[in-house]
Amino acid sequence: MPGTLTEPSLGPPPPIEPVWPFGDGDNSDHDRPNPGNARSASITGIIVLMCASTMTFAALVSAMVVRRGLNNDWTTIGLPVILWWNTGALVASSIAIDAARRVLRRGKRTLFNWLWSAGTILGTGFLAGQIVAWRQLEQRGFYVSGHPSTAFFYVLTWAHAAHVVGALLAVIYVEYRALRFQLGPGRRTLVDASALFWHFLDVLWLGIMGLFAFWA
Amino acid sequence: METAALNSFSTRLFSTGHRAIARQYFFLSLFAVLAGMALSLVMRFHLVFPQAGNDVLTPEYYLSLLTLHGTLMVFFVLTLAPLSAFANLVLPEQLGAEGMAFPRLNMISFWMTAIAFALLLASFFATGGGALSGWTAYPPLSAVGAIAGPGEGIGQTLWFFSIGVFCLASLLTAMNIIATVLDERAPDMALMEMPLTCWNWFVTAILTLLSFSVLLAALLLILLDRFAGTSFFVPGGLLVADEAIPHSGGSPLLWQHLFWFFGHPEVYIAILPGMGIVSEVISTFSRRPAFGYRSMVWSTIAIAFLGLLVWGHHMFISGLNPYSAIAFSLLTMAIGIPSAVKTFNWIATAWGGDLHLTTAMLFALGFVSIFVTGGLSGLFLGQPELDAYFHDTYFVVAHFHLIMGIAALFGIFSATFYWFPLMFGRMLDERLGKLHFYLTFIGAYATFGPMHFAGFAGNPRRYPDFTTFEFLGQVMPLQRWITGAAFCLASVQAIFLWNLFRSMRHGIVAPDNPWESSTREWNAAARY
Numbered sequence: 001m002p003g004t005l006t007e008p009s010l011g012p013p014p015p016i017e018p019v020w021p022f023g024d025g026d027n028s029d030h031d032r033p034n035p036g037n038a039r040s041a042s043i044t045g046i047i048v049l050m051c052a053s054t055m056t057f058a059a060l061v062s063a064m065v066v067r068r069g070l071n072n073d074w075t076t077i078g079l080p081v082i083l084w085w086n087t088g089a090l091v092a093s094s095i096a097i098d099a100a101r102r103v104l105r106r107g108k109r110t111l112f113n114w115l116w117s118a119g120t121i122l123g124t125g126f127l128a129g130q131i132v133a134w135r136q137l138e139q140r141g142f143y144v145s146g147h148p149s150t151a152f153f154y155v156l157t158w159a160h161a162a163h164v165v166g167a168l169l170a171v172i173y174v175e176y177r178a179l180r181f182q183l184g185p186g187r188r189t190l191v192d193a194s195a196l197f198w199h200f201l202d203v204l205w206l207g208i209m210g211l212f213a214f215w216a
Numbered sequence: 217m218e219t220a221a222l223n224s225f226s227t228r229l230f231s232t233g234h235r236a237i238a239r240q241y242f243f244l245s246l247f248a249v250l251a252g253m254a255l256s257l258v259m260r261f262h263l264v265f266p267q268a269g270n271d272v273l274t275p276e277y278y279l280s281l282l283t284l285h286g287t288l289m290v291f292f293v294l295t296l297a298p299l300s301a302f303a304n305l306v307l308p309e310q311l312g313a314e315g316m317a318f319p320r321l322n323m324i325s326f327w328m329t330a331i332a333f334a335l336l337l338a339s340f341f342a343t344g345g346g347a348l349s350g351w352t353a354y355p356p357l358s359a360v361g362a363i364a365g366p367g368e369g370i371g372q373t374l375w376f377f378s379i380g381v382f383c384l385a386s387l388l389t390a391m392n393i394i395a396t397v398l399d400e401r402a403p404d405m406a407l408m409e410m411p412l413t414c415w416n417w418f419v420t421a422i423l424t425l426l427s428f429s430v431l432l433a434a435l436l437l438i439l440l441d442r443f444a445g446t447s448f449f450v451p452g453g454l455l456v457a458d459e460a461i462p463h464s465g466g467s468p469l470l471w472q473h474l475f476w477f478f479g480h481p482e483v484y485i486a487i488l489p490g491m492g493i494v495s496e497v498i499s500t501f502s503r504r505p506a507f508g509y510r511s512m513v514w515s516t517i518a519i520a521f522l523g524l525l526v527w528g529h530h531m532f533i534s535g536l537n538p539y540s541a542i543a544f545s546l547l548t549m550a551i552g553i554p555s556a557v558k559t560f561n562w563i564a565t566a567w568g569g570d571l572h573l574t575t576a577m578l579f580a581l582g583f584v585s586i587f588v589t590g591g592l593s594g595l596f597l598g599q600p601e602l603d604a605y606f607h608d609t610y611f612v613v614a615h616f617h618l619i620m621g622i623a624a625l626f627g628i629f630s631a632t633f634y635w636f637p638l639m640f641g642r643m644l645d646e647r648l649g650k651l652h653f654y655l656t657f658i659g660a661y662a663t664f665g666p667m668h669f670a671g672f673a674g675n676p677r678r679y680p681d682f683t684t685f686e687f688l689g690q691v692m693p694l695q696r697w698i699t700g701a702a703f704c705l706a707s708v709q710a711i712f713l714w715n716l717f718r719s720m721r722h723g724i725v726a727p728d729n730p731w732e733s734s735t736r737e738w739n740a741a742a743r744y
Binding site for chain 2: 037038040041044045048049051052053054055056057058059060062063066067070071073144145147148149151155159
């Protein structure tokens, strides 16, 4: 549980230790002389990853737009109410994770642990809520094997959920290290990178929700 | 002792050193190109002797050969060698960096690529026949499973998984290259001071990032069509093998849009690294800086940008709106401008320079020649009216083999001769190299030049047997010539292989900077 361990006194910030795989692993050729590079490279790596994911989702959405324009057979699905609760959970989780990131920069590690844990729980709640939403849609007769208008909803939400699962693993890994007070103001590359990707998933989800709520 | 040896083997196999990974990519590509070449020879032989081995080489088997040939060459040779192999080899040192940004991801990328390669080979030998939908895997037949016939079952499924894993590996490689360029560069090196090779790898990595992610989305949809019963690419009322397919509402054209949004940039993913290599090699062996550095950088960016906007020219005959076709055509023609800028700059760099016609330089000059020849036929294909005739003929086969295949391979050969000292600490034999170049240069034109004429005559591609069509009787002498030339072209590659493997062990030990190059990878501290 967060806060059950005694917070050690803050000494000078430890050297930055980027974590596998987005950091300086054991490069057998060289020792990296400038740890600052590793930090910025990790952030760049996450941004590149976000670009790749954006393109994948843009391709899926483009396919949906083109398909809708091909025939007049598009049907809309009424979104289950729980999706709005899930949206709230994801936004709240993003806010908690960002607040955690900010307090870590100021060295408040116990508060960081609480906030990050809250973000993790809310993120897990979002995933659980998505499963409920899929079940509800199936009970109403909307299956993935049905018309493309339904199938695109499943594909986009599944792809998003797969991203959330990957991001949650990173967030939980941060949690694991945070509870051991292994992170701090000088050791927060993983925190910043994970938070950045989490916010990206938040924005992505808002886009998907907007698409299905107001257009598809 | 045995444990130590095992550890050493494991360390080498799963090395995170960028040079070791570069060699791994190089040899994987080499194996792929040899396999792909062997397959093409079997196909060429069958085209002129269709009765020989007819019981084994069925039309479906021919299409499997064609699919594996295309996939090996496009993905595992033209994407891997110019970018993954040679960028890994020298990019960090050229930038003054200490290594790639993410060494472990780099190693993971390679092994994912190796897994993709194994899956591809498995797809060829799968029960029910190897995948036969070509490297474009057009639905609806590729989307409905085994009912569509031989090769559409497990073979096609494995093919899709292979390309999916390859996409993920390529995205990781692109991420590594982009992060290395942006964050690991020496502090004294501005972006506009990077060697042209680095610029081309950087832009190619961005192109990889943008296009492979789209292919990944398309693969996700088609796999759902195959396994989850969705109908993204399968239209309603489709009859296959006298059986109604229980899908509705899909469109095969969706796949074509998504696939070619990846497929056209893929051409530039194959060729842009070669352009960077050629720029550096011509500059080094002309003893002059590359002419028009800034225009070279901006033309690289322009080619990549325009390359993302012209996918529709692969779909002119698919019922595309004529206005869209005009837009795609104009954008396609526009690519000629930055391409011409590059060509003029290469000529201007060499013009009046102190030319050293080493093998690397010869291949670089050969690249320029092949690139111009292949590019000119692209101007024909980029026009909807002409494409309506040339589409799916040998004219297209000639075009893309020259511009994408042979030109890129000349870039790979040039890079191999140029950086061999950094790969193995020795020199390749120059006399054998030059012999190999001249024979390959003649062989390439002898093989692919006449294909244009077969295309003029309306000779369709992908047909396993021309003898059953009366109107193709006139092209058979041409096809026999092409097959003969292809066998000669393939045979002379033995010279390269001999040179390569012999020089790895017995070549002259390379001096510090054998080509008197000015880029950083030749600094003594960065040597192999």
